[in-house]
Structures are given as C-alpha cells and as structure tokens.
Amino acid sequence: MNVCSLAAPAPLSLLTFLSLPVFGQNPTPAHDPRIGQIIASLEQVRTIQQTGLSPDARFIAWSVSGPDGGIEVATLADSDHPHHITACKGSEKGRESGFAWSPDSKTLAFLSDCTPDHKTAIFIAQAGSDAAPRLLSQLNGYAKELQWSPDGKFLAFLYVEGATRPSGALAAMKPPSGVIGVEGLEVQRIAAADVASGAITQMSLPNLHVYEFDWSPDSHKLVYVAAAPPGENNWWVAKLYTQVMPIRAITKGGQVQWEHVVASQPQILVDPSSTKGPVSGLQIAVPRWSPDASKIAFIAGLMSDQGATGGDICVVPAAGGEAANLTAGRRETATWIAWDTAPLINYSAIEAGSSQFRTIALDSSSGNTAKGNALNFRFPATLGDGRLEGSISIARGHFAYIKSSYSEAPEVWYARDVAAECTDEVNNGCYEFRQITHYNDGLKPSWGKSESVTWTNDGFNVRGWLLYPANYDAAKKYPLVVYVHGGPSSASLPRWPYAGYGPAPFSALGYFVLMPNPRGSYGEGEKFTQANRKDFGYGDLHDILAGADTVARKFQIDPERVGITGWSYGGFMTMFAVTQTTRFRAAVAGAGISNWQSYYGENSIDQWMIPFFGASVYDDPAVYAKSSAINFIKRVKTPTLVVVGDRDGECPAPQSFEFWHALRDEHVPTQLVVYPNEGHGFVDPAHRRDVLERALAWFQEYMP
Numbered sequence: 119m120n121v122c123s124l125a126a127p128a129p130l131s132l133l134t135f136l137s138l139p140v141f142g143q144n145p146t147p148a149h150d151p152r153i154g155q156i157i158a159s160l161e162q163v164r165t166i167q168q169t170g171l172s173p174d175a176r177f178i179a180w181s182v183s184g185p186d187g188g189i190e191v192a193t194l195a196d197s198d199h200p201h202h203i204t205a206c207k208g209s210e211k212g213r214e215s216g217f218a219w220s221p222d223s224k225t226l227a228f229l230s231d232c233t234p235d236h237k238t239a240i241f242i243a244q245a246g247s248d249a250a251p252r253l254l255s256q257l258n259g260y261a262k263e264l265q266w267s268p269d270g271k272f273l274a275f276l277y278v279e280g281a282t283r284p285s286g287a288l289a290a291m292k293p294p295s296g297v298i299g300v301e302g303l304e305v306q307r308i309a310a311a312d313v314a315s316g317a318i319t320q321m322s323l324p325n326l327h328v329y330e331f332d333w334s335p336d337s338h339k340l341v342y343v344a345a346a347p348p349g350e351n352n353w354w355v356a357k358l359y360t361q362v363m364p365i366r367a368i369t370k371g372g373q374v375q376w377e378h379v380v381a382s383q384p385q386i387l388v389d390p391s392s393t394k395g396p397v398s399g400l401q402i403a404v405p406r407w408s409p410d411a412s413k414i415a416f417i418a419g420l421m422s423d424q425g426a427t428g429g430d431i432c433v434v435p436a437a438g439g440e441a442a443n444l445t446a447g448r449r450e451t452a453t454w455i456a457w458d459t460a461p462l463i464n465y466s467a468i469e470a471g472s473s474q475f476r477t478i479a480l481d482s483s484s485g486n487t488a489k490g491n492a493l494n495f496r497f498p499a500t501l502g503d504g505r506l507e508g509s510i511s512i513a514r515g516h517f518a519y520i521k522s523s524y525s526e527a528p529e530v531w532y533a534r535d536v537a538a539e540c541t542d543e544v545n546n547g548c549y550e551f552r553q554i555t556h557y558n559d560g561l562k563p564s565w566g567k568s569e570s571v572t573w574t575n576d577g578f579n580v581r582g583w584l585l586y587p588a589n590y591d592a593a594k595k596y597p598l599v600v601y602v603h604g605g606p607s608s609a610s611l612p613r614w615p616y617a618g619y620g621p622a623p624f625s626a627l628g629y630f631v632l633m634p635n636p637r638g639s640y641g642e643g644e645k646f647t648q649a650n651r652k653d654f655g656y657g658d659l660h661d662i663l664a665g666a667d668t669v670a671r672k673f674q675i676d677p678e679r680v681g682i683t684g685w686s687y688g689g690f691m692t693m694f695a696v697t698q699t700t701r702f703r704a705a706v707a708g709a710g711i712s713n714w715q716s717y718y719g720e721n722s723i724d725q726w727m728i729p730f731f732g733a734s735v736y737d738d739p740a741v742y743a744k745s746s747a748i749n750f751i752k753r754v755k756t757p758t759l760v761v762v763g764d765r766d767g768e769c770p771a772p773q774s775f776e777f778w779h780a781l782r783d784e785h786v787p788t789q790l791v792v793y794p795n796e797g798h799g800f801v802d803p804a805h806r807r808d809v810l811e812r813a814l815a816w817f818q819e820y821m822p
Contacts, residue, residue, distance in 0.1 A: 164557040168504030172223035206232035218264040277309035290765035290797035358388035396443035442486035451640035453508035466508030499523035500613035523612040527558030565625035582634035602684035606638035636661030697750035704820035712777035714742035757787035763796030
C-alpha cells in the first residue's frame with residue numbers, strides 16, 4: 119500500500135451513483151503567488167531514469183527525460199562526450215528506455231516506441247558506433263526489464279502481451295467489466311527474443327504472473343518470483359520458482375537456430391506460506407543465482423508492495439532445501455542484491471535513514487552462514503541505477519548509480535574501488551567518486567536545509583528527516599507539517615523532489631517538515647519493520663507524535679500550527695491521527711483508507727492485509743475495526759482536505775468518500791477532490807500540480 123504502488127478499482131457505477139466531486143468542478147482556491155514559482159522550480163529538474171556500466175567497465179550509458187532526452191553512451195575515459203542513441207528518425211519523438219548491455223559489452227539493447235504504429239519494440243545498437251540501431255523484435259504489449267542471457271543469445275524480459283495499461287500497482291486500473299477476477303486478466307510472463315532472428319517465445323507458463331527473474335549462469339534455467347493471476351493481488355503469496363528454459367540455441371550449418379525442448383513444470387523452490395524458518399509468512403523478491411549455480415539468494419521480509427523491496431538476505435540451495443537468513447538481527451534493511459564472485463554478495467540497504475552499499479561473505483565451510491559483512495560506501499541520499507529499488511550497476515570493481523538528496527539534484531555518479539591504492543578506509547571506504555552527468559548542476563533548492571533527527575519511544579530508537587523552513591531565522595516561530603510516508607514498509611530518505619506531492623514545497627513556503635520513519639518502516643532491521651503488525655495507528659502513531667514533540671522542543675516551532683499529511687499509508691495515518699488527537703490544526707489525506715472493514719471488500723489487493731493484520735476481516739473483524747478512522751469520527755475537529763484518483767485500486771475512492779462524508783455530517787471543515795483517470799500514482803501533470811496547490815493553500819488557510 120505504498121505511495122509507489124497500487125491495486126484494484128473502485129466500481130465506477132458506485133462512484134457515479136455517489137456523484138463524487140471531481141477535479142474541474144472545484145476550482146483551486148486563491149493562494150500565495152509563491153506557490154506557482156515553487157512548482158515551476160520543481161518542474162525544471164531533468165529526470166535520469168537509468169544508468170549502467172558495460173560488463174568490461176569501458177562504457178557507461180544513461181537515459182534522461184526532456185525534449186532532447188534519450189539514451190547516451192560514453193566511455194568512462196571520456197564521459198563528457200557521450201554518443202546519443204535513438205531509434206527515432208528526423209524530428210520523430212518517442213520514449214526510449216530500459217536498456218541492457220550484452221555480456222561481451224559490444225551491444226546495447228533497449229526499448230523504444232519509435233515505430234510506425236508507436237508500439238514498443240526491442241532495438242539493438244552497437245556501442246561506439248554511429249550506425250542506426252537495428253529493430254530486433256516488434257512487440258504488442260507492455261515490456262520491461264530487458265536481461266541478456268549469459269551466453270548472449272537471448273534477451274529475456276517481462277511481457278504482458280496485449281496489455282491495455284502498464285503492469286503494476288501504480289497505474290490506473292481498467293474500468294471493471296465482465297466476470298470480475300476471471301475475465302480481462304493481464305498476465306505478466308517472461309518472454310525471450312532470439313538475438314539472431316528476433317523471434318519471441320513465451321518462457322513462463324500462462325497461469326503464473328511473474329514479478330522478477332534471473333538467468334542461470336549457463337543460460338539454461340530461470341529463477342523467478344511468481345503467483346497465480348491476478349498479479350496485483352497475489353504478490354503477497356508469491357513463490358520462488360526455477361524452470362528449465364523451454365528453448366535453446368543450437369548451431370546448424372554455421373547459423374544459430376532455436377530448438378524447442380520439452381518444458382519442465384517449474385519447480386517450487388520456496389513457498390513462504392508452507393515453509394518453516396526465516397521465510398515463513400513473508401514476501402520474497404530479487405532472486406539471484408550464485409556464480410557457480412549452486413545457490414539462489416533473495417530478499418525476504420514484510421513488504422507492503424512489489425517493487426518496494428526490503429528485508430533480510432536469504433540463500434537456498436538451487437536444487438531445493440531450507441533457506442538460511444544471512445542478515446538476521448542486523449539493524450538495516452536490504453533492498454537489492456547481486457552476486458559478486460563466490461562467496462561474496464553485494465547488496466544495497468537502508469540504515470539509519472541513509473543509503474548504503476555493502477558486501478557480505480558466505481562461510482565456505484557451511485555455505486549458508488555469513489562470515490563477514492563490509493561497508494563499501496554510504497550517503498545520506500537516495501541511490502539507484504533505475505532498475506530496481508537501490509540497484510547499483512557493477513562491473514569489475516566499478517560502480518554506477520543515480521544519486522540525489524535535498525541538497526543535490528539527481529545526476530549519474532561513478533565509483534571505483536581503489537583498495538589497492540588506499541590506506542584510509544574512514545571516509546566511505548577506499549573508493550574514488552566522480553560525477554558523470556551535469557544536467558541539473560544549475561538547480562538550487564528553494565527549500566531549507568535537511569537534518570537527520572532521532573528520538574526514542576516505547577523502547578524503540580526512531581529516526582526521521584527534518585526540513586528547515588527556507589530562509590530560516592532562529593528568532594522566529596514557524597509552523598510544522600508532519601509528512602508520513604507510504605507503506606508502511608518503506609522509508610523517508612533524502613531525495614531531490616519532483617513536480618508532485620511531497621514535503622519540499624512546504625519547506626519552501628516557510629514550514630518545518632518532519633518526515634518520520636516510525637515502527638513499520640525500513641532502516642532499523644526486520645524486527646522494527648514488523649513491529650506494527652496488528653497495530654496500525656497505535657504504536658506507529660505514537661512514534662510520530664513523539665517525533666513531533668522532539669522537534670517542537672528543539673526548534674522554533676509554534677505548537678498551535680502543526681499539521682499532518684501523507685499519501686497511501688500516510689493518507690490512512692492522516693485520517694486516523696485526526697481521530698486520536700486534536701494536536702493537528704490542519705490535515706491533507708492523499709489516497710487514504712478510512713475504514714479497513716469496508717476497504718477489505720473494495721480493493722483488489724486484499725492479500726497484502728493478511729501478513730499485517732494476521733487474518734482476513736471475516737476471521738478477525740475486531741483487529742480491522744480498531745484501526746478504522748471511521749469508528750472514531752465524532753472525535754475529529756481538524757479541517758481535512760481529501761484527494762484521490764477515481765481509478766485508484768490500491769486505496770479506492772470510496773474510502774475517501776466515506777471519510778469526507780462523515781466529516782461533512784459532523785460539520786468539520788472538509789473538501790474532497792477526485793481526479794479522473796488517475797490511479798494510485800498520478801501521471802497527469804495538471805493533476806499533480808493541482809493537488810499540490812490545493813494542499814499548500816489548505817495549510818495556509820487553517821495554519822496561517
């Protein structure tokens with residue numbers, strides 16, 4: 119239920135019947151003219167979608183947004199002079215992304231919609247060549263995550279043939295029709311393109327929705343995380359599978375041809391619903407073969423959404439057996455893994471509100487315990503290469519990633535392991551760092567400085583980030599906005615804001631902004647992440663209130679001007695908080711949940727609730743009722759703005775309607791705005807701007 123994900127649609131017939139107020143019928147109220155300037159500054163940032171090193175560490179590639187955006191390739195020796203790669207011709211414009219390097223570093227494969235029918239296709243370009251990219255395979259659907267087979271003969275990818283929408287929870291759901299849960303299902307499978315001919319074969323079975331996958335070192339097998347359709351709902355009960363490739367490349371008469379082999383049924387390697395031990399009842403993600411193909415590593419944890427990965431690192435024998443936890447008890451949350459040379463595993467993690475990159479060593483004598491754990495580098499920033507959350511591009515002791523924070527706009531960075539030349543490992547180990555791109559060098563924050571803050575509550579060490587007001591004057595008193603992240607299994611990390619809903623604009627307008635990571639968040643270990651099970655709105659809310667008390671004592675904050683906001687889980691927490699305390703003078707609830715009991719039957723991702731609530735609503739209605747804001751609605755005094763997308767399936771619009779309707783009947787100042795054709799994550803720039811403008815105006819009206 120993270121702000122970065124989504125689920126099933128609320129019935130449109132119900133929305134129509136209830137006549138919800140929609141965007142366009144409620145004009146944005148007049149507000150501070152500075153708001154437009156702030157939004158304009160946020161819109162100037164160039165978004166870097168991906169970066170990646172060639173396996174021989176000679177080239178680096180990246181893709182960037184903007185009118186002259188696309189894919190750039192440069193040598194590391196001369197990164198200031200990249201070569202532009204595009205399948206578009208002349209003045210043609212298109213989207214090009216999702217690239218992958220071939221194992222021999224000679225070829226770059228990428229996705230582009232610069233085709234006659236504007237459908238996505240796979241193209242092949244030669245690194246360092248001016249030759250036009252070659253069309254490899256025309257697709258008819260949604261594709262992502264290109265991955266070369268280690269022998270270089272196939273390009274596998276996740277594919278929804280005939281898709282009507284992007285795969286995943288963020289996108290707006292299709293209007294419901296037909297037999298619900300049976301008809302119109304869009305199943306994401308693993309497909310593979312033959313690099314020689316471009317022919318495409320579906321690799322995984324049609325009755326499994328695949329979320330993530332990896333090739334075996336010999337290119338003959340796949341490992342993947344999958345569940346029965348519908349895919350948005352069943353990731354929380356997904357299993358780990360291995361499967362022999364149903365095709366292989368053979369050479370006849372000097373030409374490479376495909377040979378179809380008898381496809382074995384996929385083998386279930388890990389089933390969290392039935393296994394005992396460290397993986398029991400958890401979610402699994404990021405499966406990776408060991409270099410010798412004897413083991414598979416993956417991340418297991420209590421996760422709110424597929425793609426928002428967090429947990430402990432586990433390994434299991436590739437032939438089957440018990441999984442072992444390599445990072446049990448560590449005060450960190452692993453988010454991504456990649457085998458180095460056996461027995462080393464590289465991984466990214468969140469710890470104490472910062473991003474870090476580490477290496478863990480397996481004990482060669484047992485093969486399933488950790489022998490050592492070394493910190494490579496860490497930053498109070500957000501790191502990633504654009505593939506998965508926290509992923510880093512690695513090649514022969516070289517690293518590439520996109521870094522951003524509240525003081526640094528996003529750019530591609532390069533790191534090199536210089537351990538052989540280094541004697542001082544204090545400052546981020548023995549690494550040399552270099553900025554590769556400079557798209558956003560001229561941007562300056564319009565918000566105030568950021569600072570990590572810590573406090574204790576109920577025996578927990580809790581952390582968060584605080585943004586100062588712009589142009590802070592220690593002699594003045596300032597209002598405070600508490601911004602609660604989605605999830606709950608997620609974390610607030612420093613990152614440069616985009617032109618959407620977020621904490622930075624409040625800082626720019628003169629607010630302190632506290633972004634707490636209460637129990638249930640990532641960054642303090644799996645015990646901390648699981649600490650709000652069956653307790654939504656209680657221990658986690660107490661952590662948030664304790665954090666607000668801490669910063670109020672330490673900084674010049676006006677206790678009469680404290681507000682709360684958030685999206686998704688943060689929207690729920692906003693709705694619930696105003697029923698539990700009158701501390702907040704104003705609130706803005708984005709895509710929230712007001713009634714867990716009715717929500718259970720309205721959304722199409724009800725599977726996510728079992729790990730967090732312990733049972734279905736039909737088996738234990740009381741645990742859902744105690745965390746439902748609607749059951750405490752008569753306590754609310756706080757003016758609350760409610761916003762949601764009309765095709766949000768993860769937090770369906772009727773949840774926002776129910777809360778708004780109750781506040782209106784209780785004569786609490788409120789407004790509901792429903793945005794057409796939007797899912798859990800808004801995509802229309804006009805809607806993103808409108809939400810932010812309304813929220814800023816709401817706080818200015820009720821916390822002047």
